[in-house]
Amino acid sequence: MVAEVPVVRVFVACEELEYDPGTRKGVTLRNLFHRIVRLPGEPFPCIREQMALYALLTNGRGKHQFGIGLFFLDHGVEHTIKEPVYKEIDLGQDPTVVHGLPVPHVKAAFDKPGQYTFSLFCDGQRIAECHVEVQ
C-alpha cells in the first residue's frame, strides 16, 4: 500500500457546509469569512459556536492521520491553543481523485483579539493553514 501525503488546494473557513452525508456529493460552502467579531458589548473570552472548515486535497494516496489544530500568533510567536486530534482517513490508491475534506462542526473559543490559525495536519505534518482574525 503506497501512502502519499496529499496536496491541499483549498482550505477555507465558512459558516456552514451543505451536503448530503449519505451521498457525500456536492459540498456547498455558505458564507465564507475571515473575521470573527464580538457582538456589541460581548466580552473576551468569546466563542464561535458554529463554523466550518473545508479542504480540497489532491495527489494523495493511502491511509493517513488527519487532524485540525488551533494556534494564536502573538507578536510573531505562535502559541498552541488546541493540539490536533487525529482521525484515520483512507484516500484510496488513485492519486488523480480529488478529495473534499469537510469539517462541518467547529466550535472554538478565543481568549483575546488577534490572528488565529486553524491548521490541517496529516501524519503530524502541517499541510494547510486558514487564518482567522478575531476582534
Place this chain on the structure above:
Amino acid sequence: MSTDPKLVPALPEAVNVLPELTFDMLAGQRNPEALGKTHTPVNVLQSMTLDVLSERGRPVLQLMIAFRPEATAAQIGRDYHRLYVLLNEYDLAQGGSGLRPIENASEGISGNDEVQLEFWPIDPSNAAQRFETMIGTIESVTSEFESIRACKIRVAA
C-alpha cells in the same frame, strides 16, 4: 452555454467527499456562560463577470483602403486620422463605446497596394449591427477624402 459549435461542454469533476473531521475546543461540554458571542460580518461587493468567449465572438470591422498614387504622406496621415475619428464617433453615436485599432497579422498591405485596417468594438454587444449600419455611410464619406481612391468595408466575425 457556449454558442460556438466547435466547443464541447465540460463539467467540473465530482469531488470525493471524505469522512468528516470535527473540531470542538469544549469537547462536547456546555458552553461557559461568560463567553462573549460573535458574528462573522462580510461586506459582499458587486459581482464580477468573466467571459473568456467574448473575444472569440467579437466582430471585427475590416477596411480595405486604396490610396491615390499622387497622395502625399501628409494627406494620407490626415485622412487616416479623420477616418478613425469618424468610425469612432459613429460607433459612439449608435450606443457603442468606440473602436480599438488592432494589429493586422498580414501587415495590412495587399498586392494591389491596398491597406487593410481592422478595428474591434470596445463594447461587443450589438456591435455587428452597428457596424452594418455604418458601412454605407463611411464608404460614401471616404470617397471625398483627398488621399483615398476607394474604401471597402466589411464585418468579419
